Amino acid sequence: MRIIRTxxxxxxxxxxxQLIAAQITLKPNCVLGLATGSSPVGAYQQLIQWYEQGxxxxxxxxxxxxxxxxxxxxxxxxxxAYFMRHNLFDHVNIDLANTNVPSGISGDDECTxxxxxxxxxxxxxxxxxxxxxxxxxxxxxxxDHFSLGTHKVTLTESTREANKRFFASLDEVPTHAYxxxxxxxxxxxxxxMVASGENKAEAVKQAFFxxxxxxxxxxxxxxxxDFVLVADEAALSxx
Ligand code: F6R
Numbered sequence: 342m343r344i345i346r347t348x349x350x351x352x353x354x355x356x357x358x359q360l361i362a363a364q365i366t367l368k369p370n371c372v373l374g375l376a377t378g379s380s381p382v383g384a385y386q387q388l389i390q391w392y393e394q395g396x397x398x399x400x401x402x403x404x405x406x407x408x409x410x411x412x413x414x415x416x417x418x419x420x421x422a423y424f425m426r427h428n429l430f431d432h433v434n435i436d437l438a439n440t441n442v443p444s445g446i447s448g449d450d451e452c453t454x455x456x457x458x459x460x461x462x463x464x465x466x467x468x469x470x471x472x473x474x475x476x477x478x479x480x481x482x483x484x485d486h487f488s489l490g491t492h493k494v495t496l497t498e499s500t501r502e503a504n505k506r507f508f509a510s511l512d513e514v515p516t517h518a519y520x521x522x523x524x525x526x527x528x529x530x531x532x533x534m535v536a537s538g539e540n541k542a543e544a545v546k547q548a549f550f551x552x553x554x555x556x557x558x559x560x561x562x563x564x565x566x567d568f569v570l571v572a573d574e575a576a577l578s579x580x
Pocket of ligand 1: 375376377378379380381407408470471472473474477478479480
């Protein structure tokens with residue numbers, strides 16, 4: 342595990358975008374595992390800027406997103422499919438047909454289909470992650486075991502609470518989601534996590550400087566052979 346320590350969110354975003362850009366340069370048809378939420382937005386903005394300057398080409402890139410809320414259609418403005426178009430896909434030359442987000446409305450067959458899709462791609466070259474305040478990765482919440490493939494989860498109150506800022510009220514935050522499993526994430530050849538802000542400091546400390554345990558799902562990344570944590574000073578303030 343490597344840690345890239347940055348001063349603030351802006352520097353963190355720049356450093357993470359450099360790793361993603363390096364992956365695209367190394368393998369133009371790479372498979373990127375992508376995340377939503379506040380943490381990766383700055384990195385996506387940097388990638389868009391490099392694309393606009395002619396420094397990056399997404400034309401052969403393929404992508405698989407980590408997760409989607411159950412019950413939201415891709416055109417719902419809080420769906421993760423919508424988020425990805427709005428924050429990245431609509432602004433670069435990626436072929437939308439090569440982008441994938443789990444369907445929130447297809448039912449449980451979606452889980453098998455999504456894992457098969459990842460397998461057919463030959464796995465993920467670089468997986469980008471954020472970190473939940475309770476240590477979740479994707480929507481793999483604290484549990485008594487590490488999850489395997491894509492599955493449907495019940496969101497914890499802490500996660501719904503953390504995500505309610507994007508919705509009109511807590512009642513509107515979906516109660517369930519589809520997420521890649523911990524095994525799917527760990528099988529990516531490279532994993533890059535972005536973490537920013539004091540509210541992530543406790544999770545960073547427990548996940549990467551404590552025991553490997555499914556009660557802190559991100560802790561399993563300690564086992565990954567090519568894991569980089571890109572975090573700002575606030576997120577690293579407890580270590
Ligand atoms: C998003 C995802 C989540 C977030 C996490 C942190 O696709 O899978 O695990 O990465 O909830 O969210 P932010 O970045 O909003 O603090």
